[in-house]
Amino acid sequence: MTTPSISKSRHVSRKASSFTESVIREMTREALKYGAVNLSQGFPDFPAPDDIKRVAMQAIENDLNQYAITWGAKDFRDAIARKTLTYLGLEIDPETEITVTCGSTEGMIAAMMATVDPGDEVIVFEPFYENYAPDAILSDARPRYVSLRAPDWSFDRDELRAAFNEKTKAIIVCNPNNPTGKVFSLEEMEYIAALCHEFDALCFTDEIYEHILYPREGADIRHISMAQMEGMRERTVVVNSMSKTYSVTGWRVGYCIAPPEITSGIRKVHDFLTVGAAAPLQAAGAYALSLPGEYYDKLQTEYRARRDRLLPVLEQTGFKTFVPDGAYYIMTDISSFGFSDDVEFTRHLIREVGVACVPGSSFYSVSQNGRQQVRFCFCKSDETLNRAAERLAKLTVRQ
Secondary structure (H helix, E strand, O other): OOOOOOOHHHHOOHHHHOOOOOHHHHHHHHHHHHOOEEOOOOOOOOOOOHHHHHHHHHHHHOOOOOOOOOOOOHHHHHHHHHHHHHHHOOOOOOOOOEEEEOHHHHHHHHHHHHHOOOOOEEEEEEOOOOOHHHHHHHOOOEEEEEEOEOOOOEOOHHHHHHHOOOOEEEEEEEOOOOOOOOOOOHHHHHHHHHHHHHOOOEEEEEOOOOOOEOOOOOOOOOOOOHHHOOOOHHHEEEEEEOOOOOOOOOOOOEEEEOOHHHHHHHHHHHHHHOOOOOHHHHHHHHHHOOOOHHHHHHHHHHHHHHHHHHHHHHHHHOOEEEOOOEOOEEEEEOHHHOOOOHHHHHHHHHHHHOEEOEEHHHHOOOHHHHOOEEEEEOOOOHHHHHHHHHHHOOOOOOO
């Protein structure tokens, strides 16, 4: 009997074939392979706060090791509601408006799968965090891209308006923004909100960097949630996580805040995606979200110092930098180094110089638009940033 040949293309869905694996995570693997300093993937290489870790360990010791309620342990949801009231001034019902997820990554895809139907369109600002386009595709939506333009990463209002139409289900706003470090102004948020009202669209707002801001004289740099805008509470899904604020990216504990009807849909999708987030880490989350304001002031001060340590190093080396107002990334222009594109440059930087970054093309729908850009992260210890500085000194500008 002849065994029929296997058609590999037939066994992989069109969805899965339409995007690549994460370039950011690939850069971490490349950094490990070549012993490069990892300024690519956005995870701290310094310890998480001791008190938060102790609460997690105590929860495990106390045998809090079985399933929590699918949509989140009550004490954690209550803590999220209290912090949201304190920080955003929004009263959230922890019983009907919060879903605890396995990181903000699951929160975003669960929210999209709960609200988006085949044929709907989702507007994505670019450069974008690389998960958003695959999220739209996996949700059977068509992504529509609107440019954030360097050096200040502003958007053209006419271009954004033209992207909205009768098929628009939602817009994704990452604020503060990854990868650019842009913090959306009140006027920009008001304009986006007005378009959501006009076209009956939702807003998925990724607020994972909400506490990592760099105020400067003459500029109104502050975090504004779309849910705070007039009339937007009922059409906004806030996606957030413990990962960045508490330096626990490996814990994968996030959450969605949304109106009850949307929350009901998110909870159903979440239930069958992951069942629930880790119970002992939710207990630690309840503690972490109850920390006083001084914690967040210290976080901001420490990240400003890291930013200000790396920025001059990059500029002196020959990069053109786009100074971030938030998050912990620096987008740069590499045109002075004379490489044909960002991938060639990144490969050279990892293998010959010993520093890993992310090629800019991975943040664009058309790779050509990012061919002379790369992104560095600075959520690293002083020792790591100093080692990177020593190695970057090997780079030479090509006239």
